[in-house]
Amino acid sequence: MKALETISWDEETSSILLIDQTKLPLSYRIIRCRNVDRLITAIRRLEVRGAPALGIAGAYGVALAAITTRERDFPRYFHLVESAALDIGKARPTAVNLSWGVFRVLAKIRLARSIEEVRIVAVKEARKVADEDAAACHVLGDYGATLLPGTGTVLTHCNAGALACREWGTALGVVRSAVESGKNISVIACETRPLLQGARLTAWELKRDAIPVTVIPDSAAAHLMRKGEIDCVLVGADRITRDAVFNKVGTYMHAICAKSHDIPFFVAAPVSTFDRVHSEEEIEIEERERDEVAQWSGHATVPDGVPVRNPAFDATPLSLVTALITEQGVIRPASGWVEIAGKHRVI
Amino acid sequence: MKALETISWDEETSSILLIDQTKLPLSYRIIRCRNVDRLITAIRRLEVRGAPALGIAGAYGVALAAITTRERDFPRYFHLVESAALDIGKARPTAVNLSWGVFRVLAKIRLARSIEEVRIVAVKEARKVADEDAAACHVLGDYGATLLPGTGTVLTHCNAGALACREWGTALGVVRSAVESGKNISVIACETRPLLQGARLTAWELKRDAIPVTVIPDSAAAHLMRKGEIDCVLVGADRITRDAVFNKVGTYMHAICAKSHDIPFFVAAPVSTFDRVHSEEEIEIEERERDEVAQWSGHATVPDGVPVRNPAFDATPLSLVTALITEQGVIRPASGWVEIAGKHRVI
Numbered sequence: 001m002k003a004l005e006t007i008s009w010d011e012e013t014s015s016i017l018l019i020d021q022t023k024l025p026l027s028y029r030i031i032r033c034r035n036v037d038r039l040i041t042a043i044r045r046l047e048v049r050g051a052p053a054l055g056i057a058g059a060y061g062v063a064l065a066a067i068t069t070r071e072r073d074f075p076r077y078f079h080l081v082e083s084a085a086l087d088i089g090k091a092r093p094t095a096v097n098l099s100w101g102v103f104r105v106l107a108k109i110r111l112a113r114s115i116e117e118v119r120i121v122a123v124k125e126a127r128k129v130a131d132e133d134a135a136a137c138h139v140l141g142d143y144g145a146t147l148l149p150g151t152g153t154v155l156t157h158c159n160a161g162a163l164a165c166r167e168w169g170t171a172l173g174v175v176r177s178a179v180e181s182g183k184n185i186s187v188i189a190c191e192t193r194p195l196l197q198g199a200r201l202t203a204w205e206l207k208r209d210a211i212p213v214t215v216i217p218d219s220a221a222a223h224l225m226r227k228g229e230i231d232c233v234l235v236g237a238d239r240i241t242r243d244a245v246f247n248k249v250g251t252y253m254h255a256i257c258a259k260s261h262d263i264p265f266f267v268a269a270p271v272s273t274f275d276r277v278h279s280e281e282e283i284e285i286e287e288r289e290r291d292e293v294a295q296w297s298g299h300a301t302v303p304d305g306v307p308v309r310n311p312a313f314d315a316t317p318l319s320l321v322t323a324l325i326t327e328q329g330v331i332r333p334a335s336g337w338v339e340i341a342g343k344h345r346v347i
Numbered sequence: 348m349k350a351l352e353t354i355s356w357d358e359e360t361s362s363i364l365l366i367d368q369t370k371l372p373l374s375y376r377i378i379r380c381r382n383v384d385r386l387i388t389a390i391r392r393l394e395v396r397g398a399p400a401l402g403i404a405g406a407y408g409v410a411l412a413a414i415t416t417r418e419r420d421f422p423r424y425f426h427l428v429e430s431a432a433l434d435i436g437k438a439r440p441t442a443v444n445l446s447w448g449v450f451r452v453l454a455k456i457r458l459a460r461s462i463e464e465v466r467i468v469a470v471k472e473a474r475k476v477a478d479e480d481a482a483a484c485h486v487l488g489d490y491g492a493t494l495l496p497g498t499g500t501v502l503t504h505c506n507a508g509a510l511a512c513r514e515w516g517t518a519l520g521v522v523r524s525a526v527e528s529g530k531n532i533s534v535i536a537c538e539t540r541p542l543l544q545g546a547r548l549t550a551w552e553l554k555r556d557a558i559p560v561t562v563i564p565d566s567a568a569a570h571l572m573r574k575g576e577i578d579c580v581l582v583g584a585d586r587i588t589r590d591a592v593f594n595k596v597g598t599y600m601h602a603i604c605a606k607s608h609d610i611p612f613f614v615a616a617p618v619s620t621f622d623r624v625h626s627e628e629e630i631e632i633e634e635r636e637r638d639e640v641a642q643w644s645g646h647a648t649v650p651d652g653v654p655v656r657n658p659a660f661d662a663t664p665l666s667l668v669t670a671l672i673t674e675q676g677v678i679r680p681a682s683g684w685v686e687i688a689g690k691h692r693v694i
Contacts, residue, residue, distance in 0.1 A: 025650040157566075188656075191640065193540060193564040196648050199641070203653045215649045216656045217540040217640055218566040219504075219597025223632075223661035226599065250566025252573065253600055260603045285570075293538065293564055294546070297644045301543050303372040306550045307561045309535075314570035 004162040004205065007048060007056050009127060014067045016060045018048045021163055021197075025204040036065050036084045043091040043098070046195060050164020051097040051238045052133050055272055058101030059126035061088040066109065066122040077115050081122075082106065094246055094286045094313045095238035096275045101129055130166045136270040136327035137168035142181075144174030144234075144268050144325035151184040152231035155221055158192045158248035159201035160236025160268065170236040170268040172202065174325060179211055186212035188230065190221055192248060194292040194310065218250050222257040232322075233258045237269040240324065244280035244315040251313075255320040264322040271326050286312040351509040351552065354395060354403050356474060361414045363407045365395045368510055368544075372551040383412050383431045390438040390445070393542060397511020398444040398585040399480050402619055405448025406473035408435040413456065413469040424462050428469075429453065441593055441633045441660045442585040443622045448476055477513045483617040483674035484515035489528075491521030491581075491615050491672035498531040499578035502568055505539045505595035506548035507583025507615065517583040517615040519549065521672060526558055533559035535577065537568055539595060541639040541657065565597050569604040579669075580605045584616040587671065591627035591662040598660075602667040611669040618673050633659040 008017045016033040022045060023029050031047055033039040039061050042048050048057050065084035071077040085106050089099035108125040112118040148154065154175060161172030168176060178185050187206055192198035199215045206213040216224065224230050233254050239246040245267050258265040275283075288310045294302035302308055318333035355364045363380040369392060370376050378394055380386040386408050389395050395404050412431035418424040432453050436446035455472040459465040495501065501522060508519030515523060525532050534553055539545035546562045553560040563571065571577050580601050586593040592614050605612040622630075635657045641649035649655055665680035 026647060190566075191540070191648070193538070193566060199649045204650045207650050207653050214654045214656055215640060217596065218564070219537075219540060219600060220656060220658055220661070222600035222603060223596055223658055224656070226662070249564065249570055253566060253569035253604055256569060256604050256607045257600055260607070293562060297646065299644065300373060301538070302546045302562045303551045303554050306554050309561055309563045309567060309571070311567055311570055314567070315573070 004167055004208070006053050006163050006166055007060065007130070008166075009060055009063065009123065009130070014064070016057070016064060018042055019163065020047050021049055021201060022047050024163075024200050033064065035068050036061060036088060039064060040088060040091045043088070049197070050159060051095045051236060051273055052137070052165040052170065052270055053163070054092065054095050055097030055101035056126070056130045056133055056166055058088055058098045059105045059129035061085065062102055062105035062109070063122040063126040066119045072115070074115060078118065081109070081118065092286060093284045097238070097272050100272050104129060133270065133272075134166045134168060137165050137170060137173040138177070139327040140170065140268055140270065140325050141168060141173035141177030143327070143330055144266065145178035145181050145183065147232075147264070147266060147323060147325070147330065148174065148178045148183055148185060149231050153186050153188060153229060155188045155190065155224070155230045155233045155254065156202060157190045157198060157218070157235050157250050157254055159197040159205075161202055161205045163201045163205055164236060169205075170270065171234045172205065174234060174266070174268050175206075175211060176209065186214070188221075188224060189213050189215050190218045190250065190254070191215055192250065193218055197248070221254055225257055225261040225263055230263055232264040232266060234266045234268060237267050237273050238313055239283060240267070240269060240274045241278050241280055241283065242276065244317050245321060246283060246285075246313050246315050249311050249314045252316045255316040259320050265320055266323050266325055267321055268325040271328055280315045280317070283315070285314070288312050351514055351555070353397075353400050353510050353513055354407065354477070355513075356407055356410065356470065356477070361411070363404070363411060365389055366510065367394050368396055368548060369394055371547050380411065382415050383408060383435060386411060387435060387438045390435070396544070397506060398442045398583060398620055399484070399512040399517065399617055400510070401439065401442050402444030402448035403473070403477045403480055403513055405435055405445045406452045406476035408432065409449055409452035409456070410466075410469040410473040413466045419462070421462055425465065428456070428465065439633060440631045444585070444619050447619050451476060480617065480619075481513045481515060484512050484517060484520040485524070486674040487517065487615055487617065487672050488515060488520035488524030490674070490677055491613065492525035492528050492530065494579075494611070494613060494670060494672070494677070495521065495525045495530055495532060496578050500533050500535055500576060502535045502537065502571070502577045502580045502601065503549060504537045504545060504565070504582050504597050504601055506544040506552075508549055508552045510548045510552055511583060516552075517617065518581045519552065521581060521613070521615050522553075522558060523556065533561070535568075535571065536560050536562050537565045537597065537601070538562055539597065540565055544595070568601055572604055572608040572610055577610055579611040579613060581613045581615060584614050584620050585660055586630060587614070587616060587621045588625050588627055588630060589623065591664050592668060593630060593632075593660050593662050596658050596661045599663045602663040606667050612667060613670050613672055614668055615672040618675055627662045627664070630662070632661070635659050
């Protein structure tokens, strides 16, 4: 399977290249971000989305800020870069990876002593973030593949695939690794309202790799579980606190329904997704705009004046998670929380 | 509140009038069915939908067949009417009310001895079906209203409102009765993919009656339950066997999630919805066409060639139902199945 590069750094023009995820599957279009404002717009519009890809976007964003900031006085230059970086980090509140990517490059450039050095170090570190993400996806994919049946059907929600990372994917990375290892896996992709990342993106990238995929409305998942058609649920994550997994809204209901049918519920995410500081109740769930739910191609689907709630994420308590699949190994939360990012202890 | 008449018989032209439910909320349009073929088309296209409204459509459909069949030989005439009636009854497989409405009028006209008498009896009996449905909704609304809190938020799925009946509604009839009795009820309407009956129809008719309503993606229901924002779930039904409630796909996941949060799960339906013959596994779940999920205004939302599953209904075991609200009283399945339609025993 040829790797898809969702986000990359264009050396020649010092800009970020993104696959426009709002246009798929109708058209495949590359967006070039030449400045931080365009990147922030891309993040807010979800032209780039998915927790690991947002981490890379944050990292490349700091590089972009370093390159495009025109100030000559070093302290003032550094302050401007830092301020632009923090703006990028705040573009979306729930996914931890975005600010993680920003802070990782910020921490590195703090040691630089000249504008030129900041620019070189920022681009180098951001590239490293992207490379490490790709490597992590392949490793966690291999760990996760061992948890899937030899032949079976995996239900997934939203897109935790190559399009949510630099390549390969987290949840879909596990599927890809399982298929590469000879397993016979088919995928049920929940369409994922309101923005249909499952119908549009997961279906598109799995079809591209010739992995069997069927799309269903989100609300049909429990019905298929009851019919015995789902062997496990496998999703990504936008943030994992010590008590909950934050992921696309709908993940929580799949977890409850999986538990109710004794179906394993797996979460695949790199350790950059872990938030060891906060607990569930401290995390803000992004509420997005009304029209994502209430309109389609400019047509109202909700009567004028009727309010809409559009939370982008929900929280699934770790007690519902059979296993967390990371590049450092597999964690089974039912056996108690394990500090993996700090101490590299994996059970 | 002025009653909305979803389906009615136009005496002057001997035709059926329907509010076109595929066009709301963008436009309010009345469809006139002058023959059985147009009615079957309306049923298949969901221009008329909702279990009780389908019962009325079935009944009026037999009247329409009786009026429009041109044969003069009485036995042959009767055979043609019966055959048209059976075609109507088969237009959709899962809702029991459609064939119930057909059979109720068929049973009545069997006693007629002339073409003229068949026509008079069919129209009269179909009108009675419609009148009884309206009366049943008001009575079950009053029963159900006592189960709702003085102030609270009800989550509903799909449209079990006036637009699913002749008027008033089943689940939304309960809400209307509660509001009329002075209770302070607001409604969370799940948008209900793929055809958005919640976003389009439930929101439209509640807004019309000035009952507070907010629309959410189906997948956000469990999140709001976890946040403590839902006091009960209240839905309609398309068929109630002795072991399960068949209703719009998504009902089952709401029932599982309600149970998991100790939130009451109520089903409101007239006794014509009860099927005392079959059990869950014997009922065919209608699978509808791919494009309902895969297209929007002609634009593909699922890549070409990727299959879609589109079950219209799911089955919720009675063990997850806190109470069934009927016009004959309230049944609590947890205390054991009670034969209400036959023996009028209600607990």
